[in-house]
Every structure is written in structure tokens, then in C-alpha cells.
Amino acid sequence: MTREPADDRLAATLPPGVLRPVEDRYLDDPRGRYLGRGGLVAAPRTVEEVAAVVRACAAARVGIVPRGGGTGLVGGSVMPDGPAPLILSLERMAAVRAVWPAEDVLVAEAGLTLAAVQEAARAAGRMFPLALASQGTAQLGGVLAANAGGTAVLRWGNARALCLGIEAVLPDGSILHDLKRLRKDNTGYALRDLLIGAEGTLGIITAASLRLAPVPAGVATAMLAVPGPAEALQLLALAQGRLSGCVTAFELIAGQGLAFLAEVLPAIRQPLPGAPWSVLLELSLPQGLDPDAALEGLLADAMEAGLVTDGALAQTGAQAAEFWSLREHLPEANRRIGSISSHDISLPLSEIPRFLDDAGAMLAAMGDMRINAFGHLGDGNLHYNVFPAPGRRRDDYDALRPRIQEAVHAMVVAREGSFSAEHGVGRLKTADLARWGDPARLAAMRAIKAALDPPGIMNPGAVLG
Amino acid sequence: MTREPADDRLAATLPPGVLRPVEDRYLDDPRGRYLGRGGLVAAPRTVEEVAAVVRACAAARVGIVPRGGGTGLVGGSVMPDGPAPLILSLERMAAVRAVWPAEDVLVAEAGLTLAAVQEAARAAGRMFPLALASQGTAQLGGVLAANAGGTAVLRWGNARALCLGIEAVLPDGSILHDLKRLRKDNTGYALRDLLIGAEGTLGIITAASLRLAPVPAGVATAMLAVPGPAEALQLLALAQGRLSGCVTAFELIAGQGLAFLAEVLPAIRQPLPGAPWSVLLELSLPQGLDPDAALEGLLADAMEAGLVTDGALAQTGAQAAEFWSLREHLPEANRRIGSISSHDISLPLSEIPRFLDDAGAMLAAMGDMRINAFGHLGDGNLHYNVFPAPGRRRDDYDALRPRIQEAVHAMVVAREGSFSAEHGVGRLKTADLARWGDPARLAAMRAIKAALDPPGIMNPGAVLG
Numbered sequence: 001m002t003r004e005p006a007d008d009r010l011a012a013t014l015p016p017g018v019l020r021p022v023e024d025r026y027l028d029d030p031r032g033r034y035l036g037r038g039g040l041v042a043a044p045r046t047v048e049e050v051a052a053v054v055r056a057c058a059a060a061r062v063g064i065v066p067r068g069g070g071t072g073l074v075g076g077s078v079m080p081d082g083p084a085p086l087i088l089s090l091e092r093m094a095a096v097r098a099v100w101p102a103e104d105v106l107v108a109e110a111g112l113t114l115a116a117v118q119e120a121a122r123a124a125g126r127m128f129p130l131a132l133a134s135q136g137t138a139q140l141g142g143v144l145a146a147n148a149g150g151t152a153v154l155r156w157g158n159a160r161a162l163c164l165g166i167e168a169v170l171p172d173g174s175i176l177h178d179l180k181r182l183r184k185d186n187t188g189y190a191l192r193d194l195l196i197g198a199e200g201t202l203g204i205i206t207a208a209s210l211r212l213a214p215v216p217a218g219v220a221t222a223m224l225a226v227p228g229p230a231e232a233l234q235l236l237a238l239a240q241g242r243l244s245g246c247v248t249a250f251e252l253i254a255g256q257g258l259a260f261l262a263e264v265l266p267a268i269r270q271p272l273p274g275a276p277w278s279v280l281l282e283l284s285l286p287q288g289l290d291p292d293a294a295l296e297g298l299l300a301d302a303m304e305a306g307l308v309t310d311g312a313l314a315q316t317g318a319q320a321a322e323f324w325s326l327r328e329h330l331p332e333a334n335r336r337i338g339s340i341s342s343h344d345i346s347l348p349l350s351e352i353p354r355f356l357d358d359a360g361a362m363l364a365a366m367g368d369m370r371i372n373a374f375g376h377l378g379d380g381n382l383h384y385n386v387f388p389a390p391g392r393r394r395d396d397y398d399a400l401r402p403r404i405q406e407a408v409h410a411m412v413v414a415r416e417g418s419f420s421a422e423h424g425v426g427r428l429k430t431a432d433l434a435r436w437g438d439p440a441r442l443a444a445m446r447a448i449k450a451a452l453d454p455p456g457i458m459n460p461g462a463v464l465g
Numbered sequence: 466m467t468r469e470p471a472d473d474r475l476a477a478t479l480p481p482g483v484l485r486p487v488e489d490r491y492l493d494d495p496r497g498r499y500l501g502r503g504g505l506v507a508a509p510r511t512v513e514e515v516a517a518v519v520r521a522c523a524a525a526r527v528g529i530v531p532r533g534g535g536t537g538l539v540g541g542s543v544m545p546d547g548p549a550p551l552i553l554s555l556e557r558m559a560a561v562r563a564v565w566p567a568e569d570v571l572v573a574e575a576g577l578t579l580a581a582v583q584e585a586a587r588a589a590g591r592m593f594p595l596a597l598a599s600q601g602t603a604q605l606g607g608v609l610a611a612n613a614g615g616t617a618v619l620r621w622g623n624a625r626a627l628c629l630g631i632e633a634v635l636p637d638g639s640i641l642h643d644l645k646r647l648r649k650d651n652t653g654y655a656l657r658d659l660l661i662g663a664e665g666t667l668g669i670i671t672a673a674s675l676r677l678a679p680v681p682a683g684v685a686t687a688m689l690a691v692p693g694p695a696e697a698l699q700l701l702a703l704a705q706g707r708l709s710g711c712v713t714a715f716e717l718i719a720g721q722g723l724a725f726l727a728e729v730l731p732a733i734r735q736p737l738p739g740a741p742w743s744v745l746l747e748l749s750l751p752q753g754l755d756p757d758a759a760l761e762g763l764l765a766d767a768m769e770a771g772l773v774t775d776g777a778l779a780q781t782g783a784q785a786a787e788f789w790s791l792r793e794h795l796p797e798a799n800r801r802i803g804s805i806s807s808h809d810i811s812l813p814l815s816e817i818p819r820f821l822d823d824a825g826a827m828l829a830a831m832g833d834m835r836i837n838a839f840g841h842l843g844d845g846n847l848h849y850n851v852f853p854a855p856g857r858r859r860d861d862y863d864a865l866r867p868r869i870q871e872a873v874h875a876m877v878v879a880r881e882g883s884f885s886a887e888h889g890v891g892r893l894k895t896a897d898l899a900r901w902g903d904p905a906r907l908a909a910m911r912a913i914k915a916a917l918d919p920p921g922i923m924n925p926g927a928v929l930g
Contacts, residue, residue: 187883190662380649441643447916
């Protein structure tokens with residue numbers, strides 16, 4: 001990272017006490033792609049202070065980079081070039097403002113970690129369904145700015161679907177008071193939905209009113225070996241047909257991912273080692289339906305239909321946690337192996353098996369590589385990661401990397417998929433957006449950005465470039 | 466309604482064959498509040514023709530009023546004053562473009578009725594969950610433009626939550642191609658969510674990719690007498706705690722509504738006549754859980770806790786349909802009685818019992834009136850309708866009406882509720898929005914409108930006035 005000479009004139013116009021030392025944690029990029037830059041770090045304590053910081057930056061024409069837990073994977077919270085920005089952290093706005101268990105609503109400030117939000121919900125006898133590998137560090141503000149997904153989207157939707165209202169500071173320094181806890185409110189444009197997922201380019205979310213859910217009466221968790229992705233999708237349809245609303249996770253795991261785990265994280269126990277494809281299935285069941293019976297009924301039909309060849313059913317909560325731990329260590333194993341390129345893609349469900357065949361064949365024609373495709377199959381969202389052949393280094397593929405990225409994204413877009421299913425655009429995929437985005441949509445996005453942020457101070461360079 | 470002299474210059478620039486006679490059905494307002502006006506009616510057959518019509522109107526600076534089934538209750542599809550608009554009907558764009566049952570996705574054009582969308586889903590062995598009293602007439606375009614709600618929001622969300630992608634014509638005549646059938650796509654701003662609910666002021670939705678759902682394995686339907694709204698909410702919490710994800714409808718019915726039905730629609734059979742408050746409960750259950758057993762288990766606990774005093778459980782599908790018919794005839798009974806004023810409000814769930822007490826007391830102090838409060842309690846959404854005392858006429862209350870509306874909305878807003886939960890703003894509630902809307906939100910809405918529709922041709926006068 002780079003520390004810039006402090007901007008004393010801007011600093012003098014900020015609310016007293018908001019400045020923090022410019023530490024590495026405000027500048028790091030988790031994948032090490034970018035060297036973050038920052039002249040000042042401000043950590044306001046109230047929404048009014050956030051508004052004052054935004055107004056000061058607007059007056060000084062200094063860009064603002066909002067920074068949550070810094071776990072984003074597309075460079076949305078780092079600014080590697082251009083004039084040094086002010087980095088805005090909401091780490092001191094980390095209160096649970098209120099919980100209404102009877103309404104299934106919790107109001108939290110943006111600086112709270114996702115894990116802390118989940119914990120506050122649990123303490124109230126409820127749950128906040130959104131779940132991510134980085135939840136111990138990711139902050140609510142970033143989770144909403146990125147419209148984060150994770151492992152519970154199949155049942156509960158992404159961050160946007162779990163947010164009833166927001167408080168935010170708009171680029172002109174005005175405060176949006178829309179922290180309603182209503183299920184229905186048709187009084188004008190969906191500004192909340194627009195700010196969620198805008199990655200800090202249209203304003204700063206300072207607090208949110210979140211949907212909670214009852215803790216399910218029973219949970220069943222299983223790792224299931226399946227012949228391939230097509231059978232996994234048939235299993236999903238079978239499960240949804242029998243148990244609509246009860247399938248809360250459906251994660252695909254490739255044999256390559258298990259091999260990577262065995263190689264670099266051998267302490268992770270594998271219930272179905274060597275399975276070419278497996279599914280981590282979670283059912284959340286109502287009272288009156290025995291979780292084991294529901295799971296076994298499903299599996300009997302699935303095995304009969306040839307959709308499942310082997311399975312491990314969690315007998316205890318600890319075993320279920322172990323299955324989830326395997327799933328959640330896949331990214332860490334990938335990191336240790338070292339990918340050539342990684343792709344957060346989504347596809348129409350029925351396109352997935354052919355895509356996996358065709359993309360595999362295409363990459364095999366480009367060179368000797370390994371592929372680990374895994375993730376949220378129930379949402380059509382795969383993390384499609386490409387690795388060096390055994391014994392080779394990722395650097396060997398430097399020349400090939402741009403061609404791989406180009407070819408994978410082109411194939412995804414041709415099949416009406418997305419080149420960024422849940423990670424967002426950030427600074428990493430601005431060129432992809434410009435290239436693959438619908439022209440009318442891009443023009444409307446630019447018009448909205450210019451209308452709400454004429455000087456362009458909010459997270460400059462992110463999303464629209 | 467008023468027919469205007471045809472605008473021959475504009476007509477000459479439209480695609481050949483799109484003009485239709487200016488019939489009453491394009492000008493009527495279902496509640497008779499507005500006299501619609503229109504110089505031309507265009508019914509294009511393709512999205513390209515829609516774009517050509519929009520470009521022609523932009524060039525001629527003629528306003529466009531998009532018109533679906535004309536069932537909206539807030540005057541969103543009529544223009545009672547100002548220069549005569551072109552009325553745009555998508556009745557000739559009414560195809561089901563594709564169905565992917567295995568993906569639970571259907572792509573339909575905007576001119577299809579909601580009932581036809583439901584039927585197409587059924588024909589594919591699936592269901593489209595959105596359900597409204599006016600579904601036989603309401604068209605998908607209007608349903609999305611209004612972000613319609615209805616009786617299944619509790620489980621499935623409103624129209625916005627059931628839409629994966631849209632095709633639309635923006636105010637500059639460009640075509641937004643965003644008809645993706647993806648569950649996750651974080652590539653930029655939520656333009657789709659912005660157009661949905663914008664009531665035709667930011668563009669014209671011409672087709673949509675919709676989420677379907679599996680038909681549930683079992684359904685249980687009951688009418689339950691409850692002591693009051695507070696107990697109804699406790700019953701809801703009890704049901705959600707036991708059967709999370711399985712409670713698909715939770716409608717509150719006031720004794721006054723039953724009395725109105727008995728008076729003006731005596732053919733409607735009432736399973737619990739005289740109940741001061743009742744709930745229409747629908748459970749959709751997974752395979753393996755007997756619907757009757759699930760319902761009876763819930764009711765045993767609810768009666769034990771004093772939350773339910775009497776109940777009628779549907780034994781057949783025909784009986785369930787009868788219960789729903791009672792619920793769906795409440796608006797018709799209201800119409801026949803003739804309300805002084807009607808309010809489509811939402812409140813935080815826990816505010817509802819006190820609101821009903823306080824609003825009732827407030828209105829009683831203003832005069833002798835009857836109140837029928839009913840609706841989607843599970844969503845915090847009530848239709849709060851005020852009627853003349855027995856033997857008096859609604860005209861007697863003309864002087865009081867504005868004071869009632871003002872007082873009810875003020876009380877709702879003071880309790881962090883909404884003055885338009887599901888009907889939208891249209892032209893009826895523009896003054897409410899200007900008065901009660903958050904200033905920063907209004908300013909941002911105006912900026913977005915000006916950015917996307919500089920000449921202001923899209924549904925002039927709606928939403929922002």
C-alpha cells in the first residue's frame with residue numbers, strides 16, 4: 001500500500017476526532033491484486049458525522065473509498081491509482097440499534113460484522129440467514145454494498161432480499177432516512193435496492209433494518225456423491241418438488257476440490273473421499289416432520305433414480321459442522337494451490353452441465369490445467385477456478401491468463417450467464433462490465449451515477465470505471 | 466373520459482398499424498376518481514415498435530401513459546389533466562416466450578394477464594405464486610410497474626421479488642435487454658428493481674423473466690376466530706416458529722367485513738359468522754408432513770394459549786376455495802357499502818394492535834363511522850377502510866373525508882408505517898408522497914427521474930407529481 005502525504009486542508013474541515021492513523025488494514029487487498037492508496041482515514045461515530053465527512057470531501061473534491069471489513073474480492077474498497085482518497089470506515093458505528101423478535105426484524109449499524117449480526121439475532125431467539133465464509137470480518141455495510149450472496153441464497157435470497165430499510169448518506173451529504181421495518185412499502189422508487197449492490201458508488205449505507213427468520217424446528221445435513229452436475233440438478237429439482245421451501249443449501253463440490261483439500265489441508269476430514277462430484281445438502285424442516293425421515297425419503301427416491309450413488313448423513317450437529325467446514329475450506333485450499341484465474345459466474349440452471357463440459361474442453365485445448373468448479377449450484381452460481389497442472393507454477397501461465405479469462409467470460413455471456421454472480425464489479429471487472437454489459441443498461445447506470453454524484457466523489461473508479 | 470382531437474403529426478411518425486381506436490377501456494378509472502384523457506392509443510406488437518413509439522413521443526414531446534389491465538387503484542394509468550397523452554397498451558404483446566420448468570423460470574410479455582401467467586406456470590407443472598383479486602384483468606406489465614403485492618407476499622415476496630429479469634424500453638427509446646434468468650447477478654446497479662415499482666415513470670417493461678415455484682405437496686386452509694389483532698399476531702409468530710417457510714397466507718378479517726358481506730353479498734357462505742376477528746390461514750407443506758396433522762398440531766397449541774377460539778378447517782379443495790372466495794369478496798362488499806375513505810397502509814407488525822385501537826378512537830371522536838380493517842396481516846399490510854354509520858350516506862361525510870385521510874396517514878407515518886403499502890402512488894397519492902416522503906429520498910428520486918427522462922414524457926404526473 002501507499003501512504004500519501006496527509007491532506008491538511010481537508011483534514012481541518014472534518015468533524016473533530018474522526019481521523020484515524022492510516023494503517024495497512026485500511027489499504028490491503030485480500031487477493032493482493034491492488035496496492036491500496038489513502039491520504040486520510042476517517043471513522044465517524046454517527047450518521048451526522050458521516051454526512052459531514054461526505055460534505056467536506058465533496059467541497060474539497062476528494063474521492064471517498066468506503067471500507068468495511070476489506071474482504072471484498074474485486075477491489076471495491078481499494079484505490080490503487082489516481083489522487084489519494086479519503087478512506088471511510090464505519091468501524092465505530094457498530095451498534096445493534098434495536099431488535100424486534102416478534103417482527104423478525106433487527107436494526108444494525110454498518111460497521112457490525114456479519115457474524116455479530118448473526119449472533120445478535122441468535123441472542124434474540126432468531127436467525128439472520130445470510131452466511132459467508134468471511135462473515136467474521138465482513139461488515140454489514142460492505143455486505144449490503146456488495147449485495148453479498150453466500151450459502152443461504154437458495155432459500156433466503158441475497159443481501160438485498162434480506163434488507164427492509166436503510167439509513168444512508170448520499171453523495172451530496174444528505175441523509176436518507178429509510179430505516180423502515182416494513183414488508184411492503186410502495187411509495188416511490190426502490191432507492192434502497194439501488195444503493196444495495198452499488199458498491200459504495202451512489203452513497204454510504206450507515207445502518208440497515210434486516211429481516212430475521214425463526215430458527216427451523218429441525219435441520220438435516222448430508223454430503224451426497226452424485227454422478228455429475230446434471231444429476232445434481234435433477235436431485236435439486238427432486239428435493240424442491242418434495243420439500244419446497246425446506247432446501248436451505250445445495251452446494252456442489254468437485255472431486256478436484258477434494259483432491260486439493262487432501263493435498264494442502266489433510267486435517268479436514270472427508271466423508272466421501274474420491275467422489276468425482278458431491279453435493280452438500282441442507283434441509284430446514286418444520287415441526288412434525290422428522291429431519292432424518294425427510295432426508296431418507298428423499299435419498300431413497302434419489303438413489304432409485306440414479307441421482308445419488310453414496311452419502312454421508314450428519315448424525316449430530318458436530319458432524320454437520322464438519323461437512324460445512326469442508327465446504328468452507330475449499331477457497332483456502334484453492335489459495336494454497338494458487339489459481340491461474342478464478343471466475344465467479346452464474347448461469348441459467350439448465351445450462352450448467354453443458355457449460356462445464358464445453359468450458360473444460362475449451363481449456364484443455366488451451367493447455368494443461370486443472371479445474372475446480374464448486375459453489376452454490378442451487379443458485380446457478382459456480383466458482384469456476386483454473387489451476388496449473390501438477391508440478392507447474394501459476395507464473396508459467398501468465399501469458400495464458402488473459403486468454404482464459406476472456407474465453408470463460410465470453411462462454412458465460414453467450415449462455416446468458418453473469419461474469420460476476422455474487423462478488424460484484426469493484427475495480428477488477430470494470431472492463432468486463434463495459435464490454436459485456438447491455439448498452440442501454442450501462443447508459444442508464446451512468447446517467448444515475450452522474451445525477452446522484454455529479455462530482456464523482458463516491459468510490460471513484462469502482463463499477464463504472 | 467375525454468377523447469382529444471387526434472394528434473395527426475405524431476400519428477404519422479408511429480410505426481404502421483399500431484394505432485387503436487380510443488375506447489373507454491383505455492380511459493376508465495376503476496374507482497371512478499379520474500376522467501382519463503387520451504389523444505391516441507398505440508398497441509405495438511414488438512419491443513422494437515414500443516421503442517419506436519417512445520422515440521416518436523419523445524420527439525413530439527407528447528406524454529406517454531402506459532396502460533395495462535387498468536385495475537390500478539391510484540390513478541397510475543389515467544391522465545385527467547394537462548395535454549392529451551398517448552396511451553400505450555401492450556395488449557398485443559401477450560406471449561409466453563419460454564418456460565423452463567426445471568429452472569422454475571417463465572418468460573412472459575407484459576400484456577399477458579396475471580391469471581394467464583399463472584395458468585402457463587400450471588400447465589408446466591409449476592406455480593407462479595403472485596395472486597391478486599384482479600388477476601384476471603391485471604396485466605403483467607402493470608403488476609410489475611406497480612410492484613404488486615397480494616395474498617402470497619408473506620411467503621414469496623411481492624412482484625419485485627418474483628422477477629429475475631426484464632426487457633424494457635427506456636425514456637430515450639433505447640431497449641434494455643436484461644431478461645436474464647439468473648438468481649444471482651452482481652454486475653452493476655439494480656436497474657430492474659428500480660423500474661419495477663416506478664409505475665411507468667422511468668420506462669416501459671415489455672417482458673419479464675419470472676420465478677416459478679414447485680406446487681406444494683400439501684395445502685391446509687382454515688378460517689380461525691381470534692380474540693383480536695394482537696392474538697392474531699401471536700398466532701402468526703407461533704405458526705412461523707413451528708412451520709417456518711410453510712405459512713403461505715395469513716389474512717386478517719374484521720367482524721365488520723363479515724357484517725358487510727352478510728348485508729350485501731348474502732350468498733357468500735360464512736364459516737364463522739359473527740366472529741369479531743378472524744384469520745384466513747394457509748399452510749403449504751412438504752411431502753411427509755400431513756397437512757391436517759400440521760394444522761391440528763398448530764391449532765391445539767394456539768387454542769391452549771387462547772389465541773384461537775373457534776375454527777373451520779377446509780376438508781376439501783372446494784371448501785378452501787370457498788374460504789378464499791369470502792376473503793376475495795371483501796373489496797366488492799366494501800364497494801357496495803361505499804367507503805368514505807380507504808387506506809392501503811402498512812405498519813411494523815408490533816404496532817398494529819395499538820394502531821387499530823388508537824385510530825378507531827380517533828375516528829370515533831371525529832364522527833359516527835364504521836371501520837373495516839382487513840388484509841395481509843402477515844405483511845403488516847391492512848386495508849383500513851372507513852364507512853358511513855348505518856343509515857347514513859357517504860356524501861354526508863364529504864367535508865370530513867380530507868380530515869380523515871390526513872389523520873389516518875399522519876398516524877401511520879408517526880408509527881413508521883407506509884401510506885401506500887401495495888397500491889403505489891399513482892396520481893392519487895402524489896401529495897402524500899411529497900408531504901410524508903423523506904426529503905433526501907424525494908430529491909434522489911427527482912434526480913433519477915430527470916436523468917433518465919429529461920423531457921418528462923413517461924407517465925407525466927404520476928408518482929412525483
